[in-house]
Amino acid sequence: MSETPPSLLGLTTYLLSKTGKAARSRLAARLADRDMRLWHMAVLSALVDFGPHVQRELASRLGIDRSDIVKIVDDLAVAGLIDRARDTGDRRRVTVTPTPAGRAALRELQAEALTVQETLLAPLTGSEQAQLAALLRRVHAHVHEGAEESKAGR
Structure with missing residues (x-):
């Protein structure tokens, strides 16, 4: 028996929110099994789909706070999934590029996401x-x- 009030079930925004929260939670759990978070997947996706990015522009593209992108990029660099290079003309600019291992990891993460999607949409x-x-x-x-x-x- 559902405990959700019928008046809420009539609100598409409510259903989107609750379903999105469930999907996010399930995907986050699958990614955590690989020591990854949703933002790691988002950064790898952006780099593979759009090519190398200056770190600051990557944060802007994904709507990630600049201080948070540093931690995410650090995690990915330590794991060998991205390379970072400082701009010789402006040492503050750091360009981020996916490595072959990063591309392979993204394919695995996408497979996990598809598994979650298939379960949710069954x-x-x-x-x-x-x-x-x-x-x-x-x-x-x-x-x-x-x-x-x-x-x-x-």
Whole structure:
């Protein structure tokens, strides 16, 4: 028997929040088994998808506080998953690049994420899963376009 009030079950924002929290928790647990966190996966994903980044720009792209990105990058560097290089013209600039081991680790993390996704979406047919993904991408784009417009209006 569900303890959730029916009036909350009628709110899509509530369902998104609770489902997202459950998904995040399950994925975080799977990544923790590999001594990784969600931000580690996000940084590796950005570096593999978009190429090397200056550390400060990487923080901005992912919405990570600059002080937090230092710890995340340190963790990944110690694990041999990224390389860091100081800019010879500006010693404050550090460029971060994924290593082959980092690319391999990301593939493993993505496989873990897909396993979690398959478990969470098991009640849906393949077609419904594709439809859900398309709808969520559309809402995600709308939300992030609004955030960019808010930043531009400042």
